[in-house]
Amino acid sequence: MNEERYLKWDARFLALAELVAGWSKDPRRKVGAVIVRPDMSVASVGFNGFPSRMLDRGERYSNQESKRSRIVHAEINALLFARERVVGCTLYTWPYGSCDRCAVQLVQAGIGHVVFPVAPHDESPEGALMRAKAREYFLEAGVGIRWKEPAAPYPRSSEGEPTAADLDAVAEEEKQRRATIVGDSLASLAFGGTPFKCE
Ligand SMILES: [Zn+2]
Numbered sequence: 001m002n003e004e005r006y007l008k009w010d011a012r013f014l015a016l017a018e019l020v021a022g023w024s025k026d027p028r029r030k031v032g033a034v035i036v037r038p039d040m041s042v043a044s045v046g047f048n049g050f051p052s053r054m055l056d057r058g059e060r061y062s063n064q065e066s067k068r069s070r071i072v073h074a075e076i077n078a079l080l081f082a083r084e085r086v087v088g089c090t091l092y093t094w095p096y097g098s099c100d101r102c103a104v105q106l107v108q109a110g111i112g113h114v115v116f117p118v119a120p121h122d123e124s125p126e127g128a129l130m131r132a133k134a135r136e137y138f139l140e141a142g143v144g145i146r147w148k149e150p151a152a153p154y155p156r157s158s159e160g161e162p163t164a165a166d167l168d169a170v171a172e173e174e175k176q177r178r179a180t181i182v183g184d185s186l187a188s189l190a191f192g193g194t195p196f197k198c199e
Pocket residue numbers: 073074075098099100101102103
C-alpha cells in the first residue's frame with residue numbers, strides 16, 4: 001500500500017478506536033483498540049474496563065488501587081475478543097500507544113504493526129516511560145510502528161492566529177469527517193468483518 005492509502009486507512013481506524021474508547025466507563029481514562037486484518041477488515045475491538053462478570057461501578061474507578069488491580073486494558077480486551085489468530089494484524093489504539101505490559105502480550109500474539117496518535121502533551125512521566133519501553137519492545141520484536149498527529153492543524157487567519165470562527169469551522173468539519181468514517185467502519189463490523197472496499 002502506498003503512503004497516501006496508509007494515511008487514509010490509518011485515519012479511519014484511529015477514528016474507530018476513538019469511538020470505541022468512548023464506550024469505557026472509566027471517567028478519567030478512556031482507551032480504544034481496534035485489530036485490523038491485512039485485508040483491512042476489522043477482526044476485533046476493545047476498550048479499557050473491568051471484566052464483564054465483575055461489577056463495573058464508578059466508585060471502583062475512583063479508587064486507583066482497586067482500578068489498577070481489576071482493569072483490563074483495551075488492547076488485551078481486543079485480543080481476548082478476537083475469534084481468530086491475529087498474527088500479522090495491525091493494532092490501532094486511541095488516544096496513545098500501548099503500555100509496556102500490553103506491548104509484550106501484543107508481540108507474543110503476533111501483532112505485526114501498531115498505529116497510534118502521538119501522546120498528549122500533558123502525559124505523565126510514568127505514562128511516557130511506559131510508552132517508551134513499549135516502543136523499544138516493538139522495535140526489538142520487529143513490530144512496525146506508525147504514529148500520527150491526533151488532529152488536523154488549525155487553519156490560520158490573516159493575523160496568524162486562528163479566530164473563533166476558524167475553530168468552529170474546524171470543529172464542524174472534523175465532526176462531519178468522523179461521522180463519515182465511523183459510519184463506514186461500523187458498517188463493516190455489522191457485517192461480521194466484511195472487508196472494506198478499497199478505492
Ligand atoms: Zn496496557
